[in-house]
Amino acid sequence: MQTLYHLGFGGNLGDVAATMRRALTLLDESAGTVVAASSLYHTAPMGTEAGTGYQNAVVALSSDWSPPALLAITQQIERECGRERLIHWGPRTLDIDLLLAGPTVIQAPTLTIPHPGLAYRRFALDPLVEIAPTARHPLWNLPVREIQAALRQRPLPVAVRTESPFGRRALLEQWPESLRRQIALAPADHGPDRAGRWVIDLTSSVPNTTPFHLTLEGMTSLERLEEILSAMLDEPQVIGALAPA
Structure with a gap:
């Protein structure tokens, strides 16, 4: 049975566009049929180990491979395109993520x-x-365009639920000014959801089916929380086409 997958491409080492185009060819040869490819986007790196700016794209692939089998294929393609996993979230020639199946x-x-x-x-x-x-x-039962629209709010309403020593005020004071200008720290109560509010819950690891609730148990590092917020606030810019015209 054919499944329509959406795969995320990313990289920041070497000729990233050329590497991604090679990966498109390898996917067509070994995994299924590439039915659509997005533009190339310039995006901000996520994390202190990530290196310089990235290029990202998304590819739609029709395939009869199961998700675990497709994961193995994409990891082999990463290796063929020069990927070395030396640093977690470090610079890379190519990263392929299974976003949706x-x-x-x-x-x-x-x-x-x-x-x-x-x-x-x-x-x-x-x-x-x-x-x-x-x-x-599939967890939130929302079109992805609605999730994107919710991330485009400025200031972005964010509530943080945590059992760690740092409180809401301490969080706000320690965030870089570039983050504080773009975020409205909302109440972190556990009552009825507030429309348009993002909730980052550091007390649970159970995937939340409530839209705009992120569960990230164990993420007590302020630096890691800043990485998540930076990814939420990023403004990717189109820089060209991935697939040949």
């Missing part, structure tokens, strides 16, 4: 679908919305 939800030690970062990473959402605006996030 239609309505499929998988929670396994080696594979999570939808991708856990899809809902807050503009570098994945923007190219996805370009080619598949009505594709739905």
Whole structure:
């Protein structure tokens, strides 16, 4: 049975566009049929180890491979394109993420679908919305274009639920000025949801089916929280085409 996958491409080493085009060819040869490719986007790196700016894109692939089998294929393509996993979230020639597999939800030690970062990473959402605006996030049952629109709010209303020593006021004081200008820190109560508010819950790791709620248990590092917020606030810019005209 054919499944329509959406794959996220990213890289910041070497000729990234050429590497991604090679990956498109390899996908067509070994994984299925590439049916759409987004533009190339310039995006901000996420994390202190990520290096310089990235290029990102999203590809739609029709395939009869299962998600675990496709993951193995994409990892082999990464290796053929020079990927070396030396630093977690470090610079790379090519990263291929399985973002969506239609309505499929998988929670396994080696594979999570939808991708856990899809809902807050503009570098994945923007190219996805370009080619598949009505594709739905299967946990939230929302079109991805609505999630993207919620991330475009300025200031962005964000509530942080945490059991760690740093409180809401301390968080706000320690965030860089570039973040503070773009975020409205909302109440972190556990009562009825507030329209348009993003909730980052550091007390649970259970994937939340409530739209705009991110569960990130164990993420007590202020630096890591800033990385998540930076990805939410990124403004990707189109820099060219991925697929040949």
